[in-house]
Amino acid sequence: MKITQVDAIPFAIPYRKPLKFASGEARTADHVLVRVHTDEGLVGVAEAPPRPYTYGETQRSIVAVLESIFAPAVVGLSPLRREVVHERLDRTIGNPAAKAALDMALWDIIGQAAGRSVTELLGGWTDRMRVAHMVGFAPPEQMVAEAQRVREEHGITTFKVKVGRRPHTLDVRACRALREGLGEEVELYVDGNRGWTASESARALREMDDLGLTLAEELCPADDVLGRRWLVERSPIPFVADESATRPGEVTRELLSGAANAISIKTARTGFSTSQRVLHQCEGLGVEVVLGNQIDGQIGTVCSAAFGAAHRHTARRAGELSNFLDMSDDLLAEPVRITGGTVAVRQVPGLGIELDPDKLARYRQDT
Numbered sequence: 001m002k003i004t005q006v007d008a009i010p011f012a013i014p015y016r017k018p019l020k021f022a023s024g025e026a027r028t029a030d031h032v033l034v035r036v037h038t039d040e041g042l043v044g045v046a047e048a049p050p051r052p053y054t055y056g057e058t059q060r061s062i063v064a065v066l067e068s069i070f071a072p073a074v075v076g077l078s079p080l081r082r083e084v085v086h087e088r089l090d091r092t093i094g095n096p097a098a099k100a101a102l103d104m105a106l107w108d109i110i111g112q113a114a115g116r117s118v119t120e121l122l123g124g125w126t127d128r129m130r131v132a133h134m135v136g137f138a139p140p141e142q143m144v145a146e147a148q149r150v151r152e153e154h155g156i157t158t159f160k161v162k163v164g165r166r167p168h169t170l171d172v173r174a175c176r177a178l179r180e181g182l183g184e185e186v187e188l189y190v191d192g193n194r195g196w197t198a199s200e201s202a203r204a205l206r207e208m209d210d211l212g213l214t215l216a217e218e219l220c221p222a223d224d225v226l227g228r229r230w231l232v233e234r235s236p237i238p239f240v241a242d243e244s245a246t247r248p249g250e251v252t253r254e255l256l257s258g259a260a261n262a263i264s265i266k267t268a269r270t271g272f273s274t275s276q277r278v279l280h281q282c283e284g285l286g287v288e289v290v291l292g293n294q295i296d297g298q299i300g301t302v303c304s305a306a307f308g309a310a311h312r313h314t315a316r317r318a319g320e321l322s323n324f325l326d327m328s329d330d331l332l333a334e335p336v337r338i339t340g341g342t343v344a345v346r347q348v349p350g351l352g353i354e355l356d357p358d359k360l361a362r363y364r365q366d367t
């Protein structure tokens, strides 16, 4: 079997409610649909979400790099030769979301060809993932109301709270309101997207010490090297590297330099092949992982859940799989559903991503 064509289709779907956080905000899902065709008629599908505030990619840059560099590099190869595919992709630095989508579309093809779900092929640990919901910036009472609604409607009991605003007391108040409004039994953790300095972060952690937070993610920039190390040494809870540890080399550097002691794995930036490398690296080093969300749409959520459920250590804690709830629509023929606080893996060969052609025609930006 050989790859014959790679489509990179820009599409845009508005959010009902924008997600705001310290490094930016998402108002529209202006993603790129990636479809890989083969000479045997199998088609693999994934999506690439541009996050210029995190990786520098834009919707146009993702389409351009796929069309002009990555497609010519992989057409003619067997989808099974992932090592060769990645060696060719890695001749171009950066562009993580474009590379990841291509990788996941190839796994979709491999699963379809083998008659097995991608989850089974990757590790086959379980058939569903517990879901964590991300609560963006808003006045505290709105953040509490959103979390309560998400808990009632979807059974979700783990919440990642966006922090990193100034003054830090704004976020301390919001986290306290969430703990008081939701009770002791919910899990709360925080993500600062590099918004604070090390000393602001330390102060905020001290002031939230009684809230039972479980993780602190990227509270200050990893580029503040000594400040960050100082903070991580003092943090009473595991300190997660997300945007500072986006590939295996960075993961090693951040962990060994003391800039983090837990890692967020996002299939939207490391696909399945490199996410598995990062996961095994973390297992070998004995650090916890979180299945993160790059503000994925439903296609990305199917991919992320497929990976999370495949492995013991990603399925151990709730994965961030609910950002699509804020989108006004999506491209899937069969929407993702969160029931009882979980997302089920699709029990079909490959990833089980069937597109709704009318929706694709409506939201694509290239016609």
Ligand code: MUC
Pocket (backbone or CB within 6 Å): 021, 051, 054, 191, 193, 242, 292, 293, 294, 295
């Ligand atoms: C997160 O965990 O930081 C915000 C930016 C991005 O790339 O992902 C989101 C969520």
Ligand code: MG
Pocket (backbone or CB within 6 Å): 191, 193, 217, 218, 242, 243, 264, 292
């Ligand atoms: Mg993060």
